[in-house]
Amino acid sequence: MEAAKEMSSLWAELEATMPDSKEELNLHFSEKVDTSIVFLLKQAGAQLYSKEKDKCVQTSKIILDYAWEKLNTGTWKDVDKEWRRVYSYGSLFKALGLCTQDHSLKEAIKVCDMGLLMGASILDNILIQVINILQKHFTIAKRSSEDGNIDCTRKKIKGSSCLFYPVMQLETAIPQLLCPSLQYFRDNYLMPQKPVILNGVIDHWPCLKKWSCDYICEVAGCRTVPVEIGSRYTDEAWSQTLMTVDDFVDKYIVNQHSSIGYLAQHQLFDQVPELKKDICIPDYCCLGEGDEEDITMNAWFGPEGTVSPLHHDPQQNFLAQVVGRKYIRLYSPHESENVYPHETAILHNTSQVDVENPDVKNFPLIERATYQECILSPGQILFIPVKWWHYVRSLDVSFSVSFWWS
Ligand SMILES: O=C(O)CCC(=O)C(=O)O
Incomplete structure (x- = not known):
């Protein structure tokens, strides 16, 4: 009845x-x-x-x-x-x-x-x-x-094993600022196109308190999303598939399957407006020329060890860290020759070098390339200027949100 x-x-x-x-x-x-x-x-x-x-x-x-x-x-x-x-x-x-x-x-x-x-x-x-x-x-x-059975559904995530935890050097560290004014950020970082970590600007975002595997499964578990399978998109074995968020979390986050699954996509926030309500477009995006509707919001949700190989994008980027930490390395566009971009049109924005473990015999110039690096933690935003090469490896189960703007 x-x-x-x-x-x-x-x-x-x-x-x-x-x-x-x-x-x-x-x-x-x-x-x-x-x-x-x-x-x-x-x-x-x-x-x-x-x-x-x-x-x-x-x-x-x-x-x-x-x-x-x-x-x-x-x-x-x-x-x-x-x-x-x-x-x-x-x-x-x-x-x-x-x-x-x-x-x-x-x-x-x-x-x-x-x-x-x-x-x-x-x-x-x-x-x-x-x-x-x-x-x-x-x-x-x-x-x-x-009802009455809630504890049984809790997603328990295996402890982090962090096989390779990078040690930061002072000389290569990306500078950090605490809530700079729009004008200060524009004059000292946006105009000269310099990367910087912004602290204190997303402390009010509800996602920082709310997002966990349980919460994501509660609001989006039954939704079907595209998932990338494989440790990096340059690998031959890399592929894409569609699965529900529940299955993704069970297979790749909770049980940590032998291959890596990465929920890296721009449609998640349109598909699940509930998640979009927990984040805000950073005020600094108003310094761009585009309208708010032109800003692309990407979700990056995956287990420890997901890698985005060194690549660059055609827009300015604010990469906001919500859950877990990520090791990030940046090379300026002036280093393009030294990072050996792929020669095919489809991968021309991606380097052939595995920057944490470079094959210096085949790619000797990589040793000359200077870089900046950081470990991005929850509550921090990294400004990645347009065309800057970036390499990202998650150190924990991680959820980041990036904003591409012009
Ligand atoms: O977090 C990642 O794995 C990659 C982020 C990225 O490449 C981007 O925001 O453009």
């Missing part, structure tokens, strides 16, 4: 996000999309509105399989947006069709996440509205099934 009540309240909320009639679904596509697929989309829409949910799920699966092929042919930038819209509609119809008592909300959430990651915005970002509702109901159901 309770389940039936819960399902009808969920369905009422979902219905409120949907257009009033199937005619308002706006199922119009350019000639790039085969008419047979447009027909199936209309059919799935009609099945949904006439509450034939199982049939709607079946039709949506065909649409999704077909669109998936289109999304995975050629390079991502050449994928036509119309096919991404098709994928989003297929995801929407399938997710809503799955919302019956017999199906799990978890699967519907996964379908929406896939739509968000691979699709394009439709119907005023309806997938975000739908997933928020699904997640709310999923969390309520999960909490009530866990």
Whole structure:
């Protein structure tokens, strides 16, 4: 009885996000999309509105399989947006069709996440509205099934083994400031493009007190996210996969699988607005010329030992440390020749040298390159000027947030 009540309240909320009639679904596509697929989309829409949910799920699966092929042919930038819209509609119809008592909300959430990651915005970002509702109901159901059993779910993280803990030298240490004024930061660090660690500027961020594996699993555990597998993206064995945050934490953080998994992505905060509420854009970003919407926020969540090989990015960066510590080494753009950038276009911003263990025979100039370094701890922000080479290795389970701005 309770389940039936819960399902009808969920369905009422979902219905409120949907257009009033199937005619308002706006199922119009350019000639790039085969008419047979447009027909199936209309059919799935009609099945949904006439509450034939199982049939709607079946039709949506065909649409999704077909669109998936289109999304995975050629390079991502050449994928036509119309096919991404098709994928989003297929995801929407399938997710809503799955919302019956017999199906799990978890699967519907996964379908929406896939739509968000691979699709394009439709119907005023309806997938975000739908997933928020699904997640709310999923969390309520999960909490009530866990009642009285909370301690058993606590994520226990193995102690840090820190095989190689760097010793900082005074001469190479990145300077630190305590809450500098905007003008001081601009004149002494932004304009001359010098790295600096800012202390005391993010002390008020709620994430510093709130974020832990338990909390991240509580707010995002059921969400599907892209994860990088392998110790560094320059390795041949490196790959990417999709998995839920719960599975990522269990496999790579709590149980520390033999390979390394890194949740390094820019969509996490759009996918999970709850996490975004716990951080703020640093005031210093207003010194840039871009608008706030142009700032990219990246999440970097992984176990001890994740490495981002030496590389540079095309924007200014504030790398904020929230959980755990990271060893970071910076080389100025003047050292580019000495750090041996890869020759391929795709990796031209990445060095061939493993800077903590350099092959000086093959890369002798690396010994000439001067660098600055630090161990970034929770509550600190590192300013990495545009085009500065940076190498990052986490010393603990770590969560950082970076802001790319111009
Ligand atoms: O924290 C990391 O592993 C890499 C950070 C980074 O490369 C960036 O913020 O641009």
